[in-house]
Amino acid sequence: MTDIELQDFGTKGRYVLARDGDEAELTYVKVGEHEIVVDHTFVPPAWRGQGVAEKLVRHVVDDARARGFKIRPVCPYVVVAFRRHPEWADIQA
Secondary structure, rough: OOOEEEEEEOEEEEEEEEEEOOEEEEEEEEEEOOEEEEEEEEHHHHOOOOHHHHHHHHHHHHHHHHHOOOEOOOHHHHHHHHHHHHHHHHOOO
């Protein structure tokens, strides 16, 4: 798998992991300058069970800490991930 790429489209964006023509993604919508709403995570069926979604979420968490923004999780997978990781509370909106 290649590295995760951030694609920023102004008010929206996504973190993408691409391999062999397939993509896993975590999408978000910006709320102001210091907050994003993570609204969707998708992993191709052939990649499931390999920790790909977790890798995407950890990447956006690391990015939030590095760039100083907060995350409001609404995607069910991301909501559960935040519950499992109380150490992420500092970047949860």
